[in-house]
Amino acid sequence: MADTLHDGAALDFPVLCGYLGPAMAIELDLSHRAPAAPTGAGPANLLGLGREGLRAAMIAAGVEEKKARMRAGQLWRWMYHYGVGDFSGMTDVAKEMRAKLGEHFYLARPAINAAQASVDGTRKWLVGYGPNVEAECVYIPDVGKAGALCVSSQVGCTLTCTFCHTGTQTLVRNLSAAEIVGQVMIARDALGEWPTSNENRLLTNIVFMGMGEPLYNLDNVVEAIDTIADGDGISISKRRITVSTAGVAPKIPELGKRTGAMLAISLHATNDDLRNELVPINRKYNLKELFDAIRAYPDLSNSKRVTFEYVMLKGVNDTLAEARDLVKLLKHVPAKINLIPFNPWPGAKYECSDWETIEAFAEVLNRAGYASPIRTPRGRDILAACGQLRSESVKERASERLARRLAEKEGSAP
Ligand code: SAH
Numbered sequence: 001m002a003d004t005l006h007d008g009a010a011l012d013f014p015v016l017c018g019y020l021g022p023a024m025a026i027e028l029d030l031s032h033r034a035p036a037a038p039t040g041a042g043p044a045n046l047l048g049l050g051r052e053g054l055r056a057a058m059i060a061a062g063v064e065e066k067k068a069r070m071r072a073g074q075l076w077r078w079m080y081h082y083g084v085g086d087f088s089g090m091t092d093v094a095k096e097m098r099a100k101l102g103e104h105f106y107l108a109r110p111a112i113n114a115a116q117a118s119v120d121g122t123r124k125w126l127v128g129y130g131p132n133v134e135a136e137c138v139y140i141p142d143v144g145k146a147g148a149l150c151v152s153s154q155v156g157c158t159l160t161c162t163f164c165h166t167g168t169q170t171l172v173r174n175l176s177a178a179e180i181v182g183q184v185m186i187a188r189d190a191l192g193e194w195p196t197s198n199e200n201r202l203l204t205n206i207v208f209m210g211m212g213e214p215l216y217n218l219d220n221v222v223e224a225i226d227t228i229a230d231g232d233g234i235s236i237s238k239r240r241i242t243v244s245t246a247g248v249a250p251k252i253p254e255l256g257k258r259t260g261a262m263l264a265i266s267l268h269a270t271n272d273d274l275r276n277e278l279v280p281i282n283r284k285y286n287l288k289e290l291f292d293a294i295r296a297y298p299d300l301s302n303s304k305r306v307t308f309e310y311v312m313l314k315g316v317n318d319t320l321a322e323a324r325d326l327v328k329l330l331k332h333v334p335a336k337i338n339l340i341p342f343n344p345w346p347g348a349k350y351e352c353s354d355w356e357t358i359e360a361f362a363e364v365l366n367r368a369g370y371a372s373p374i375r376t377p378r379g380r381d382i383l384a385a386c387g388q389l390r391s392e393s394v395k396e397r398a399s400e401r402l403a404r405r406l407a408e409k410e411g412s413a414p
Contacts, residue, residue, distance in 0.1 A: 043105050046079070047107045047109060047178065051076065055068045057105065060104075080227070080232070082195045086107060113128040114126040118380075122139065122141070122378045122379030123138070125190075132172075135155045135211050137187065138150040138210065139190075144204050146204040147191075147202045147204060149206050150207050152175065153210065154216065155212070155393050156170050156173075156211065158216060159280070161246060161279050162277065162278055163278060163350050169211075180221065203236070208243040208244055214245060218251055221259075225238065225241055238262075239304075245266065249293040252290075256299070264306070264307040264338075265294065268309070268311050269282075270287075270322050301334055305336050306334065310338065312353040314351040314353045314354065314357070320360060323361045323364035339361065339374045339375060
C-alpha cells in the first residue's frame, strides 16, 4: 500500500496489496540479494529474533546462563544497530565465540524475489520466506516524518473485503515475528540506513497495512514491534508504528496495552448494512462493538488519535449524507480520517469515486475540523498502492507439504 495524505502532519500510510503495474516501473538489480535461508536441520537463523529468543538460543548453544543475556545484547547491537549479516565482523566478541556461533547459527535476511521502484520514489519488495510463501512490503517516501514502510503480517488474508485485492488471496500462513522484522531490515539495507542513526533517516515510520490482518497474528505482531522499537537497535518509536485492523474488536484494546502503537481502523462504511457487505468481519463485530473497543484503546488523546480509513467507492459509500454520518460516528473519538481513492485491480467490481465527489466529501469533513483527509495514491504504477498487494502464494496441501519435506530430507529439493 502506498498512499499519501495531503496533511503533512498526519501519517500518510502506504497500503500494500497487489495490482499489476504498467511499464513505468523500474526493475532493480537483484544480483546482490541476500541468499535464501537454508532449509532443514543444521544451523538456525538468528535474524529477526527478539531478545528472549536470542537469549534462549545462546543457552541452547551452550553459553552459560549468566552470560547469555550479555551475549544476546552484544549480538542484538550488531544485528539491529549495525545490520551485520555474519559473525566475523563482531569485533567485541572473542574469536572462539564467533566460531562457535557460526557452528550453530547464521544471520540471513529473507530472500528478495523481486524489487521494483516507482517513478514517484515508492519501492516494493516481494519477499520470499520459503517455497511458495511470499509477501510484499512497500516503502513510501514523504510519509510520516520522512518515509514509511508498509509491512505484511500474513501471507494472504482470511478476510474477504470486497474491494481489496489481497482479499482474493486465501490465507497461506501467519508470518513469524522474525519474518516481519526481516521486511524492515530489507528496506533498511536498500536505503543504506545502517548503522541506525537518529538524524535524517529515510525510514521513520512503520505501518502494518500490508497483506493480512495483524490482529489475527497478534502475538507475532507484538513481538515484531518490540524488536523494531527497541532503542538499542532499529529504534523506530512506537508512536511511529501504526497497526491497521478491519475490526477484530476483542483484540483492539489488547493491541494497545501490549504495544502502545498507533491504531488505524479500516472503516469504509457508516452503517452496519453496508459495512456487512464491504467488510464482512462486521457481521461478527458490528459498528457498536467496534466503537466500544476503539474507545477502550489506551491513552487516546488529541496527540494520539485513531486513524480511520475510508475507501472512496463510486456510488457505494460516497454521498454527502454519508460524510455527515461519518462525522457523527467519530464524534467522541480522537480521530483523523484518511479518504483513500479506490485503487483498481483486475476483476474488481468497484470504481473510484469522481474527484469532485471526493473533494465534496472531504469538504464536509474539513468543515467538521478534520484537516486535509484525502490520501494521494502512491506507487500505483508498480501496484503498490492501497489494496493492490497480492502474491501468487497459495497454501500447500498437506500431501504436497509431506512430499516436499521428504524430498528436502533426501536432499533432492530444488
Ligand atoms: N487487514 C488490515 C490491514 C490491511 S490495511 C486492515 O484491513 O486494516 C490495507 C488498507 O487498504 C485497508 O484500509 C484497506 O481497507 C485498504 N484497501 C484495500 N483495498 C483497497 C483498494 N483497492 N483501494 C484502496 N484502499 C484499499
